[in-house]
Amino acid sequence: MIKVGIIGGTGYVGAELIRLLMSHKKVEIAAISSVSFKGQNLSEIYPSFYKLTNLICSEEDDVIDKSDVIFAALPHGLSEHIAKKILSKGKICIDMGADFRLSDESIYKKWYGKNFDIPELHGKEVYGLPELNKEKIKKSKLVANPGCYATSIELALLPLLSMNLIEPTGIIADSKSGTTGAGRNLSQSSHFTDCNESLSAYKIASHRHTPEIEEVLSSISSEKVKLIFTPHLLPINRGILSTIYVTPKDKIDLEELHKEYSTYYDNKPFVKILPLGEASKINNIKLSNYCHISLHYDEENNKLILISCLDNMVKGAAGQGIQNMNIVLGFDEAEGLDFVPPAF
Amino acid sequence: MIKVGIIGGTGYVGAELIRLLMSHKKVEIAAISSVSFKGQNLSEIYPSFYKLTNLICSEEDDVIDKSDVIFAALPHGLSEHIAKKILSKGKICIDMGADFRLSDESIYKKWYGKNFDIPELHGKEVYGLPELNKEKIKKSKLVANPGCYATSIELALLPLLSMNLIEPTGIIADSKSGTTGAGRNLSQSSHFTDCNESLSAYKIASHRHTPEIEEVLSSISSEKVKLIFTPHLLPINRGILSTIYVTPKDKIDLEELHKEYSTYYDNKPFVKILPLGEASKINNIKLSNYCHISLHYDEENNKLILISCLDNMVKGAAGQGIQNMNIVLGFDEAEGLDFVPPAF
Amino acid sequence: MIKVGIIGGTGYVGAELIRLLMSHKKVEIAAISSVSFKGQNLSEIYPSFYKLTNLICSEEDDVIDKSDVIFAALPHGLSEHIAKKILSKGKICIDMGADFRLSDESIYKKWYGKNFDIPELHGKEVYGLPELNKEKIKKSKLVANPGCYATSIELALLPLLSMNLIEPTGIIADSKSGTTGAGRNLSQSSHFTDCNESLSAYKIASHRHTPEIEEVLSSISSEKVKLIFTPHLLPINRGILSTIYVTPKDKIDLEELHKEYSTYYDNKPFVKILPLGEASKINNIKLSNYCHISLHYDEENNKLILISCLDNMVKGAAGQGIQNMNIVLGFDEAEGLDFVPPAF
C-alpha cells in the first residue's frame, strides 16, 4: 500500500486531507507533521478524530522519510525547500500552497514580493488542474495544486476560452467564499461576531489568485486573458460560488453552448454542467469533490453569466490534491473521492 | 399629531414600518390592516411587540379613514386602487410596492405582465429616492418608494452618471441580499435548511428591479443606461451588498473621485462615502437607515468597483418610506431615523 | 447483492438514507417511492444527486416488490400497513417512524391519539438501538428505528441506569436540535428569518420522544424511569446536543464512572466517551454516525451532568437505520458507516 504523508497536518487543508485519505482504499497515512502541535495527537486539536486515528504530529523530515507521496499544506513561501528534499529522494510532492502555481517569476515577485527560492525547481511542476492537465500530471513528481477560487473560475471558463468564443479581457469574477478558506488562524475578520450576519469584499482587485487564473486561462486562449476579480467572505463554513461575467464575441446560442460544455466535461467525473434553467448553489456540492456550473445569458446586453460552485476545502483544496495523487499514482482519478454530497 | 396608517401591516415591510413609526416623535399610528390576520393583535403575529402596542389588524378603508398618511405595503398589483382612494380623500399615499416605480407603461407591462390599472394616476407619483428627488417629493401626495436592490445600486451610481464619467451600458451589479427581502411567505428557498450554509443566485438577468434602475439612472444620464443585474440570496436576515462594476470613459483619479462623491452626498444624511481603502460591509449598517458606499479602482483593467451596503428593510424599504413621509410632511428628513447601527 | 428500497425517499430521512446507501458496498438501491414527487428524478428535488443517480420516484408496491430490505421513512401513522405487507412477503422492514417504537398501546394512544392499527404486528418489532438490542435485532424482520432525541438521551443514560447508580425519576434532559429534525415541510418556525439568530423551546413537557425514552430506560432499570424533557430548535442544519441532569444515589467517583462508561461502550463502534475534562460539541460529530458523550459532576450539588451529541440525520435516523440493516443482514454493523466526521 502506498504511504502518504502530510506536512502541515493541523491546518484546515491538512486536516481535510487526513479525513479524506482515511477513507481512501489504496493509500495509508504514514505520518503527519505540525510545527505548532508537535508531539500532540491529532484528536487533541480536532476532537472529530477522537478514537478514529492515533496520528501524532511529527516533524517534516520524519514525514518525508516514511512516505512515498507527500502533501505540503503550508502557508506560501515554505514549500520550495521541502519540495527539493522530496524530489531529491525520488518521492512525489503535491504542494497545496501557492509556491509553484505561477511559472513566471516576475509575476510571482509582483504578487508575492519575492523571487523563487530555488529557480531550478520551477519548470518541473505541473499545475494540478486535472480537467486541463491530466496527461501532464500522470508523468509529474511535483504537482502545484490550484487555488480554490482559481479552480472555480478556471473550470467555468476553460470551454469558452478554448473555443475562442469570448473577449479575453474585461472578464469579471465576483466570488464568494466560506470562512474555511481563511484557515484556522484567528483574525478579527473571522471572529464569529464580526463575520456572522454580514458579507464583505476583501483584497479587491488585489487577490493573489488573479495572476494564477490569468496565466492558466491565457495558456489555452489565443490572446492574453485579463481578469477583474472580487472575493467576498460569506458567513458559512464551506463553499465557493463564483458569478462570472463575460462578453461573447458573437451572439450566443445558449442550447448549443450548453451542449459544448457538456461534451467538454463529459468524461471528467467531477464537473457537472447543470441543465439550462437551473442555477448552481453551494448547498448542492458541499463536502464533495464536485463542481457545479450553470450557464445563463443576458441576451439584451450580450453578456454570458456563469455560476460555478465547489467546496473550497475539497475540489478547491484537499479533494483536488487527492485527485492529483490518484492520477500520478495511476489510480482511477475518482478513487476515494466519489462520495455523494449531503442534500442538506 | 399626524395620523399614520399602514395597509398590509403584517408583512415584513409593514411590521418594520410599525416598529420604526412607534419611535417617531411627530406621528402616531392610527390604524393598520391585514387581510390574513384581520381582528388579531399585532403581537400575536410578532411577539416582539408584546405589551408595547395594542394595534389590532383592521381593514383597508378603516386605515384610510383614520389616517393622514397611508403606507401601502402590499404585493405588486394591489396598490393602484388604494392610491386612488387615498388621493381622492386628499390624503398622502406612500406606496412601498412596485406599482408606481416605473413610469413607462410598456416597460411595466413587459416586466410585470399587465398594463397600468389606473393610467391617469401615473405621472402624479414621484419616485421616492430622497437623494435624487427631494424637492419633488416635498410637493407630492403619491410617493413610489424604491426597491431595495434599486436603492443600493442607484445611490452608488448617481454621482458617476450625473458627471458623465462612465460608459452607460454594460454596467454590472452583482447583489447579495438577506432573506427578509423575500418576505414572510413560506417558500422552499427560504426554508431554513435550504438557505442556511448556502448561497444562490436567482432571477438571473430577469429581476424586476432592472428596469427600475435603468429608468432612474437614465433620467440623470446623457445616454440610456443598461444594466446586467444578478441578485443572490444570502443566509442572513438583513442587509444588501451590491458589488458594481463600471467602465470609466477615461482613466480615473480615485482621490479626486472620492472627493466628488463626498461632496455629492455632503448634505444627504443617510449616505456615507467610506474613506479610500475601506470596503463597505453589511455589518456596519444593519438596522439603520444608512447606506455605506466604498470606491475601488482596478487601474490595470480600467474598471471602477463600487460596493454599496444598506439594510434592505430600512433604507431599502421602511426607513426610506418614513424618510419620504418626513419630506412630504415638511419634517426634518432624518426625524425618527437617526438611530445608530449596532456594531455587532 | 442485497436489494434495498426506500418508501418516502424524498423526505429528509429518505434522502439521507439514499445518500448513505449509495456508498454502501454490500447493498444496492432497487427503488424509491414518493407520493409527492412520483415520476420525478430524485435530482430534480435534490440537485446534490445530479448525475450521481438516476433514481426515479416510484410507488410503494413497486419498492416492496423489488427490494429485500425496505426502509419506511414516513410520518407516523402510515407504517403499520406497509410493514404488514412487507412482512407478509417475507421481507425485512426497517421503520424510521414512530409507529413501532412504543410497545404499550395505552401509552401510544395517550401520546399519538390513536390505537395500533394492526395490534398483532406489535410484539414482533425490535427497538433498533444496536447498543442495547443487537442480539435481538439480528433475529428480527421488523425494526423500529429510534427517535433522534431518544437516541442521544438513551445512549447517555444506559450505563448509569443499568448499574442502578442514579435516581430513576426527576431526570432532566435539555436537548437542542438542528432544523433538519423538523423535516422538509415548510412551516413558520423553520422559515429562515424566524429561525436564524434565535433559539426557542417547543413541545415543553409534551414531546413524543418522552414516553419512548421512559419505556426503553425503564426496561433496563430496576425502577420506572421518569423524564422531564425540553427540546429546543437551534439555528443550524444538523446535530443534537442533549444536556442531561441526574441525581446519583451516592456520591460519585467520576474517574471510576468514566472507566465504567468506557468499558460499557468498549466494543460499540459508534459511541465514544470523551476524556474527562472535555465536553461534547456538535461540531465534532456532524455528518457521522458517532455519538460523543462527556461526563461532568457538580459535586457540591451532587448532580451528574451528561452531554451527548450526535447527528440527528445519521446516528439519529438514517445512519442508525443502516446500522440496524447491517445487523439484520449479518454484515459488520459499521459497514458503510465508518466515515470520519469533517473537522469543520
Next chain:
Amino acid sequence: MIKVGIIGGTGYVGAELIRLLMSHKKVEIAAISSVSFKGQNLSEIYPSFYKLTNLICSEEDDVIDKSDVIFAALPHGLSEHIAKKILSKGKICIDMGADFRLSDESIYKKWYGKNFDIPELHGKEVYGLPELNKEKIKKSKLVANPGCYATSIELALLPLLSMNLIEPTGIIADSKSGTTGAGRNLSQSSHFTDCNESLSAYKIASHRHTPEIEEVLSSISSEKVKLIFTPHLLPINRGILSTIYVTPKDKIDLEELHKEYSTYYDNKPFVKILPLGEASKINNIKLSNYCHISLHYDEENNKLILISCLDNMVKGAAGQGIQNMNIVLGFDEAEGLDFVPPAF
C-alpha cells in the same frame, strides 16, 4: 446636560453603551477611553459609527475628569481602583464587570482567585438589578451591574423564591448565549468556523455567575439557594435563553402563578410575562432592553420550567447599565431604552 464617560469604550459592552447613550436625550458622552486603541477614532474600530460620532479614545483619568457618571466596562479585577478614584471625586460609578457583584469576600476569592483589592469600598455598592433594588440604587453612587446570565436567571426566579413556593436547592439553569457574550477578544471557540453550525457547553458547574445568582436569590429566599448552572455557546450574535427547572413545594396552579408573576412585574417596564401557552424566544427580544419570561409546568413530574430570554448586550449589560444610571440620576428608568425590538 449630564456628562457620561466610558472607561473601556472599545470592548463590546463599551461600544454598546456608546451606541445606546448616543440616543439618550438627557445625557451626553463626554469622553471614552481604551488602552488598546488610545488616540484612535471609535469609527476606526467600529465603522458602524462612521460620521455619526467623532469620539476619540482617551485615557481613564481624562474620562473621570470630564464626566459626572462613569461606566467601567473592563475585564474583572480592574475596577476597584477606578471606582475609588471616581467616588473620591464625588462622582457616580457604574461597574459593568464582576468586581462588586459578590459581597462575600471568601466567595469572591474562591471563584475569582483573589481578595478584594480595596475592602473598604465593598458594602458601598448596590447590586444593580432594578427589578429588585430600585430604591437602593436611587441612593447609590456605586452600582454593580449584574452578569448577563445572572440577570436572565434571577428575573425568572425572583417571584417564586420571594413567595417561598419552590425548593431552594437543586435548581437547574441550562443557559444558552450568543457569541457577543464572549467579547471582542479572539479565541478558538469564537473563531467563525469553530462556532458556526455547532453548539457546546462550557465552564460546566464552574461558571462565575453561579455564586452571583446564589447570593442574590438567597437574599430574598428564606433558605440558602443552590444552583446547578450550565452555559452553552450558541452560533448567534446576541441573546440568552435560560431554561430553568425548579421543584415546587406543592402542586402548582399555573394560572394562579401566572397572575402572581404578572402582578410582581406589573410596574417593571422591561420584564414581560408571556401568556400561558407561549414560549420565550430570543428572536422577540433581540436588540432591546426587554426580558421575556414564560411559565410551563410538567405536572406529572411536578417540575416548573421557566424560559427567560434577554439580549445579553442590552438587558444583560449596556441597557441595564443605563437603566441603573437613569435611576441614580432620578430619570424615568426607561429613558433612552424604550426602543421596540425588531421583529426579525
